Amino acid sequence: MLRKIARLLAVMLLFFACLIPHGHIRVAGKxxxxxxRINEYLASEEQLQGAAVAIHIAEGQTGKTLYERSADQRMRPASNMxxxxxxxxxxxxxxxxxxxxxxxxDGRISAGQLHGNLYLIGKGDPSLTYMDIGQLAKQLRKAGIKKIHGDIIADDTYFDQERYSEDTTWKDESAYYGAAISALTAAPDTDHDTGTVKVVVDASSSSGKPNVSIIPATDYVTIHNHAVISQEGEAELEVVRTHGNNDIVISGTIAPxxxxxxxxAVWEPAEYVLHLFQENLEAAGIQVDGGSKTAKAPAKTTELLRKESAPLQxxxxxFMKLSNNGHAEMYVKHMGSKERAGNWEDGIEQIERYLDGLLPTGQMVIRDGSGLSHVNGITARQLTALLVHVQNEPWSHAFEHSLPVAGEPERMIGGTLRNRFADSELAGKIKAKTGTLTGVxxxxxxxxxxxxxxxxFSILLNGxxxxxxxxxxxxxxxxxxxxxxxxxxIN
Structure with a gap:
């Protein structure tokens, strides 16, 4: 009798085992x-000798660790920030x-004449382009304004006047990724690198010197072209703006x-936008009697035009696909623009407030929004915890959709991963944020x-x-x- 009962129990256990979802079964030893294999590879990789490596790999839904190495060590995250x-x-x-x-x-319009000042008020749109500024000028002309008896005033006081996060180095000031931050700034194209001009050096000339053009075509910057066309040696061109002004010096060689x-990046982006606006008003056929300056608009004004950006998502x-640093810092200032002008201190506090309870913020060092700072300190485990958590947020689709997709050639899909994993099984299977700094x-x-x-997963390599x-x-x-x-x- 006992044997029959034992056999019956065995059959029942086998039956119920077959009902267990396959997703809960692990392959022993995997x-x-x-x-x-990971440890063997890390030990054998010469490039990692003397470097710091932090890795955390976890289940996507539960966050349960599958592999970790120095996962709680603070590391410079670069653009993973x-x-x-x-x-x-x-x-x-x-x-x-x-x-x-x-x-x-602050004036009145009569018979095509604006009697008063005209204010261009920036509210921190990171996507504003020089084409948008030209369109605003055309809309004013279409509205019937032919002449302005007053000044043109640019107002960027929605943010404070700190142009650079505290750890920005002087060498970054000229680079597009280190552009000055302002509530009124503009980009030369739809990549939206705010506060920059695009310098094009063309060596199709037979004169021995390349032709240089800038987008937008403006005299806000001055070009000093010392470059030459040469077939000798490796071509190496350098394009740098000198500190404290808008002189752009081009030197080195370029191949025929x-x-x-x-x-x-330009010096003083609000003045740059003001200059572009003046140029476009003139091009639209609007005469201006007064001067121009940057200042805060009075509390009482009459709105003439309003330009809205696309939705944040x-x-x-x-921002994420192309790793746009300027957007990151503008978003930080937006998060801080509540009771006073948007600033890094308040914005970073808001980031920490969001993360509080999710991550041990006391174990983090946040100095900016882009990751350009070498002082930032985040752990691999903190990053994976964030990635697990955001999947349950109402805006999770927007967040995930913004991540670069491995091996996808379209720039606004693959982004900074478009040329990576392209010829492997992992193409299209990875959505992730890249990051690069000197040594990181x-x-x-x-x-x-x-x-x-x-x-x-989070892989952080420092040193x-x-x-x-x-x-x-x-x-x-x-x-x-x-x-x-x-x-x-693994589920």
């Missing part, structure tokens, strides 16, 4: 094999938030027939395994002798993870 900024600004402003630029007056372009694409490479995001499961080697190392690590997890169900 995690250990993955750990061994933008993951925190994107989450905080989506939470603070909402995915549908739109940014504004306003044209107003070549064309190169460089985005260069759409603007996150150039990072990659954090989501990966779909061969069995269709999701993992989150590299050559940060350009970082992507190769990150790709090798993720290929190991993908290969070892292909038969393991």
């Amino acid at each position: 995690e250990d094999a993955m750990k061994e 933008k993951l925190l900024t994107a989450a905080a600004v989506l939470d603070g402003l909402g995915a549908e938030h739109r940014f504004e630029t306003i044209i107003a007056t 027939g070549e064309k190169e372009q460089e985005w260069v 759409q603007l996150l694409l150039p 490479s990072s990659l954090s995001g989501y990966m779909e395994t061969k069995s269709g499961e999701r993992i989150v 590299l002798l050559d940060e350009e080697e970082g992507p190769r190392i990150e790709e090798r690590l993720l290929k190991i993870v993908y290969e070892e997890l292909k038969n393991m169900h």
Whole structure:
């Protein structure tokens, strides 16, 4: 009798075991094999000798650790910092938030004459372009304004007047990724590199010197062209704005027939926009009797025009896909623009407030929104915890949609990952934020395994002798993870 009962129980256990969802079954030894392969690779990689490596790999839904190495060590995250900024600004402003630029007056309009000052008021639109400024001037002319008896005044006081986050180095000031931050700024194209001009150097000339043009075509900057066309040696062109002014010096050599372009940050972006606005008013046929300056608009004005940006969730694409530093810092200031002008201190406090309770913010160092600072300190575990958490936010789709997709050639899909993993099984299976600074490479995001499961990962490499080697190392690590997890169900 007891034997019959035992056999019956065995059959029942087998039956119920078959009912257990396949996703809860693990393949024995797979995690250990993955750990061994990762550790062996890290020990053998020459580029990592003397460098600091922090890795955390976890289940996508639960956050349960699959692999970790120095996961609680603070590291410089480079542009992985933008993951925190994107989450905080989506939470603070909402995915549908739109940014504004306003044209107003303190005077009156009569018979095509504006008697009073004209104010161009910036509210921190990170997507404003020089084409938008030209369109605003045309709209004024279309509204019937032919002459302005007053001054043209640019107001960028929605943000404070600190142009650079505290750890920006002087060498970054000329570069597009280190552009000055203002509530009134403009980009030369739809990549939206705010506060810059695009310098185009064309060596199709037979004169021995390349032709130089700038976009937008403005005399706000002065070009000093010392470059030459040369077939001898390796061509090396340098395009730099000198500190404290808008002199752009072009030097070095460029090969015959070549064309190169460089985005260069301007000095004082609000004055840059004011200058562009004046040029476009003139081009639109509007005469101005007065002068021009930057100042705060009076409390009482009459609004003439209002330009709204696309929704925040759409603007996150150039921000995250192309890793736009200017947008990051403007978002930080927006988060701080409540009771006083937008500033880094208040904005960073809002980022920490969003993260409080989710991550141990006391163990983090946040100095900016872009990751340009070498003082920022974030751990790999903190980044994966964020990635797990945001999946349950109402704006999670906007956040995830903004991440670069591995191996996707379209710039606004693949972004900074468009040329990575392109010829591997991982193409299209990784959505992640890249990061690069001198000596730093990072990659954090989501990966779909061969069995269709999701993992989150963060790889932070600091102290590299050559940060350009970082992507190769990150790709090798993720290929190991993908290969070892292909038969393991992790949910």
